[in-house]
Amino acid sequence: MASFSLIIFCFYFSLPSIFDGFVSGISLGSSLAVNANNFWVSSPKGSFAFGFFNRSDEEPNQYGLGIRYNSLLIPTSAQRVVWSAGGDVIVGPQASLQLTMEGDLVLLDPPKSLPAWTSNTSKLSVSQASLLDNGNLILLDSNNKMVWQSFETPSDTVLPGQNLTAQTLRAATRDTVSSYYSLALDDTGQLELKWETSINYWRSGTASLGAIGLMIGSNGALQLYDKEFRPVWLRFGEDHDDPSVGFRHLRLDMDGNLRMYSWVKEIGSWREVWRAIENRCEVFATCGQQGLCVLTPTGEALCRCPFKSSEISNSSENIKCLAPYQQCSSGTTLTALKHTVLYSLYPPHDAVNYLSLSQCRDSCLSDETCTAVTVMADGSGECRMKTTRFVTGYKHASVPSISYVKDCLDPMALNPGIIISQTPSVEPSSPKRRHGFCLPCLLGAACGTLLAFFVIQIGVCYCFLRHRRRKEKIHMERRAMAISRGPIRLTYLEIKDLTKDFSEKLGSAVYKGVLPGNRLVAIKELERDVPEKQFRSVLSMVGSIHHKNLVKLEGYCCDSEHRYMVYEYMKNGSLDSLLVGPRKKRRLSWRRRAEIWTGVSRGLAYLHGECHRFIGHGSLKLENILLDQDLVPHLTHFALPDRQAPRAEIDVLAFGKLLLEMVTGQVAGPTLCAWAYEEWAQGRVQGVLDADLDGSKVAWGEVERVLRVAFWCLQARAGLRPSIAEVVKVLEGLLTVDPPPFPFNGDHPLTENEGESPENGGIGHVWSESCELGLPENGIGGGYGGEGLGDDTMLENVGESPKNDGDGPTWPDSGELRPHFET
Missing domain, CATH: 2.90.10.10 (Bulb-type lectin domain)
Known part of the structure; x- marks a missing residue:
């Protein structure tokens, strides 16, 4: 439990009375530190306190900043934290909080150069901070008007x-x-x-x-x-x-x-x-990767792993309970788990069919990607197939379902509780010696043999036809599952059928398809020489990616030399068609554009830092941003198996170009970047803005912030560019940013790695005075068309931190913050 009891800190504050005497004021310039005297800021009646607290009793030197209960009626051990600055921000023992003279609450965590959190209120004329008796931390201007409050975050x-x-x-x-x-x-x-x-x-x-x-x-x-x-x-x-x-x-x-x-x-x-x-077991992923949720008679939820003999306790959080099936050569078997519902965790979607119990079980055995299956006995007839080892669920006597878990048919790998039926051996009896010859017996035996032969032949044909029809039915039902919630495997003939023989082309090697139930999809054709192992490896990675701003993978085809990926269809097409294309008659307002580039940055940040491993995009541009019916952006054209992986700073560079295009309404061409920077530097921000936008509905402070972010992202020196995670914070208003230097050197082209060029193995893109991206033919691709650039290496920050020498950013004393320029 988080505790305040062991934290020592100091806050120097004045106590002017405002709001009819219900709060105490905290003046500008005040500071609070973890390692100072034993004081904190409390509300007037002492019900709540604001300060640093221990994040964990087990791990020392991990602190948070927040508001907790402080009443004398509640013992210290039960004084819960009700608000945390920045959510789950963790700082060290040298951390401090400052209410700057500009009116910003800034949480610093030395030796890190970036602030851990800020209220971003430097432009709101803040005069003091106060903690109310209802637990709300507020900032007031000189007229005692509230301009910020913790209740809103x-x-x-x-x-x-x-x-x-x-x-x-x-x-x-x-x-x-x-x-x-x-x-x-x-x-x-x-x-x-x-x-x-x-x-x-x-x-x-x-x-x-x-x-x-x-x-x-x-x-x-x-x-x-x-x-x-x-x-x-x-x-x-x-x-x-x-x-x-x-x-x-x-x-x-x-x-x-x-x-x-x-x-x-x-x-x-x-x-x-x-x-x-x-029922706590009905909470999705209650046990996470630690098995199934079992509810005791007292209502306590326990996590038990059905694939191991021992129960996983709450203290064994590092132990993972995974479905046992992997590719095996010894055949497969199924273990029955009665009154159990299983569901996929990564990715969190099952493929749903409507089959009988035996058909559902057989479909899992015949599908090499199936790891487990659940048959719902609640009248729905649902057969829920999982294709991942990350499986969880719940078990209770009242649950009307049975689940089957696949495993290799290897005596050493089998659960001791599984019984494999074997045909008992029968000792042959000693033949009796016959000395006579019986013609009727021979004729009868011959006729019986012929009759048995014909019966067996008919039976074999009947079983063969029945098996083939059942396979076809299962195949068609899997194809027709309009409510399928996970990537499904399709044959090449099914791909041709979905696309009406590839009759409607959406882009480069991308075709429009229709699933049963009139569900539209976009089908991307990949190069035929992609190895199957590499293709399946990418499928495993992409299938676990789920984000609001990334195009969802609906299915795939891996038939002999054919390779296709099936994506959800975006009704409003690509962003370039609405911004600069022939459909520009549908204007994008400033607010809509801000929502789009913020969504794009979040999707890119998810790929870079929130997946199981780093995923670069490599071809970020207007054409590869698709918009759904609500104009929510979805990134496409990433993580394809026939392309190389790009570096992180390449995506940041491309994002800066994209920002500039969305602000100006122009496709980045010769001199656009230089012109835009010159206009901004001369204070003519209005001249940079797209002429189609209504200036009266534009937040000019936001325009300034976005242009600063764009020019930082467009820096020719990769070490000066921020990370995309920091860009997200700036666009969301959580951080402010300094004015950027001139983005590029106009005297000669610059490569990403100094001294390297695309010809000699450097990153395949060159910066010139025109601010254009030159993308090589062998770069990363994906989505609905376009080419990108690639490099197998991950982002590495090298060099020295920029100094105030005219060649890099300047750090003002006013408390403004840069997102990330650490090289």
Whole structure:
């Protein structure tokens, strides 16, 4: 449990009274440090405190900055953290917080040069900070007007008086699974619990009721309200309207469940008074990679691995429980798990068919990619196939299903509980010697033999036809599963059928296809000489990638020399057609463009740092950004098996070019970058903006920030470019950024690696005065067309940090921050 008890820090503050005396003010220039005196900032009545706290009792020197309960009625060990700066930001023992003279709250963590977190309020005329008695940390201007509050940036907790509207709660991080849980209101007004971005495992059921926000009352009522502040959904804690309860909160816990808690003074502890999901095993990925969830009679959820003899305890979090099947030469078998539901974790999608129990079981045995299968006995007839070893699920006597786990048919690898039936041996009896000759016996034997032969032949033919028809039926049903939620394997003939013999071309080697149920897909043809092993390796990697801003892989074909990848279809096509193409009549507003480039940066950051391994894009441009029906951007053209892997700074460079194109509305050509930089440097930002945009609806401060980011990304020296993760923070307004130097040297072209060129093995792209990207023919490809550049190496920061010598960025004393220019 996070604790404040061992932290020592100091805050120098003044105490002017504002808001009718309910808060204490913290003046500009104040500072707080982990290793100073034993003081913290508390609210006027002492209900809450703001300061540093231990992230973990087991691991020393890991601290967070946040707000916790501070009432004398609650012992120190039970004083929960209700808000954390930056979510799960961890800092060291040298960390400090400053309220700068410019009005920014800045969390510093030496020796790191970048701030760990900032309130980004330097332009809001902040005069002081205050902690209210309801647990809200606020920043006030000189007129005592609130310009920032912690209630608008929640972490995992909602307090009475706090409204959750467009914000998202995220569970505190315990491991790689719990950090994926989130709570938010969707576009229909439903409250949703999600795992990652695509798995909804609980909803409030309030669609179309007009809910716009969530709040918890001090009386223990949880409600969703509409724009007239009328409740449209109500849930009550067990101690609703109990006047003896002094403290309550709603929290998204580490296990993915949403709960309401009350402080019970009589027993001196927090009491759970409401939960969203009664059966904890119904929370998606409760056990993560540690097996199946089993609910005990007391309601405790245990994680047990059905593939091993020993139970996995909560302390064995590093142990992974994986489905046992891998490619094997000794044949395969299935182990039955009754009253068990299994589902895939990475990727979190199963292929769903409607088959009988025997057909479902046989389909898994005949499919070399199948690792496990679940047959639902609830009347739906669903056959849920998994093609990954990362499998989890739940088990209970009331669950109407049976699951089968595949394993190699090897006596040494079999579970001792599996029984393989064998035909008992029969000792042959001693033949009796015959001395006579019986003609009727011979005729009868011959006729019987012929009859048996014909019966056997008919039976063999019948079984063969039946088996072939059953295989065809299974094949067609797999093809026709319109609700399939995972990549499916297709034959070349099926690809031809889906595309109507490749009749409608979408781009270079990309064709439009239609799955049953009128589900549109885009089918990408790859080079035929891609080795099958390499192709399947890429499929395994791409199949585990799931992000809102990445095109989803729906299926694939690996038939003899044919290689195809089937992607979801994007209704609005590529970004270039809406920005500079013939469809430009559909104008993109400034706000829409900002949403698009922010989404693109998030998708790219996911590829670079949030997958199981680094994935470069290598061909980031307008044509390779696809827009769905809601104009949400999806990156395509990445991680294809017939291309090489690019370096990270290449993607950052291309992203800077893309930003400039979206701001100006022009395709980057000769002199565009130099012209745009010159206009910006001379203070003529309006001249850089796309003439089709309505200037009255443009946030000029945001234009300035985006242009700075673009020019930093376009630096010819790779060491000066930020990482894409830092770019995301700047675009989201979490960091500010310095004015950039001139992006490139106009005297001569520069290569990515000084002294190297594409001809002698350097990165295949050259910067010239025109700011154009020269992309080689053998670069990375993908998606719907276009070529890119490639290099097998990962990003390595080399060289020295830039100094204020006119050749790099300058660091002002005003507290402004750069995203990342560490070389």
